[in-house]
Amino acid sequence: MTANMISMIYAYTAAGVCIIIGxxxxxxAIGWGLICSKTIEGIARQPEMKPVLMTNMFVFAGLMESFPFIILAFAMWFLFANPFVGAMGVAIKAIGG
Structure with a gap:
């Protein structure tokens, strides 16, 4: 396995990580917009439900906010502990190269 092959694996992984994070x-962002718009819509329809709707909004907003951080953790794993380099070495050895 040459240095050129390893650098190409890291380059393609970095491009994939950029797409994943984006x-x-x-x-x-779309989820936040939908959560907030539907909460405001519900409050406009039934103002007495505002405390319940706001509580639900913050619970679901917290869940929505955790999603990018989980994705970021997976992306950093791909970027810094790249499993594809080891897989490429195993594949080359299996072929007999």
Whole structure:
């Protein structure tokens, strides 16, 4: 396994990590928008339900906020403890190269 192969694996992994983090951020932003808009809509329909709706909004917002951090942890694992380099070495040895 040459240095060029390893550098290509890291380059493609970095590009994939960028796409993953961008998609997680976009998904979280859309989720935040939907949660907040539906809460405001519910409060406008039934103002007496505001405490219940706000509590639910903050619970679901916390869940929505944890999603990008979980994705970030997986992305950093791919970036710094890259499992593809070891898999490539095993595949090359299995082929007989």
């Amino acid at each position: 998609a997680a951020g976009l998904g979280s």
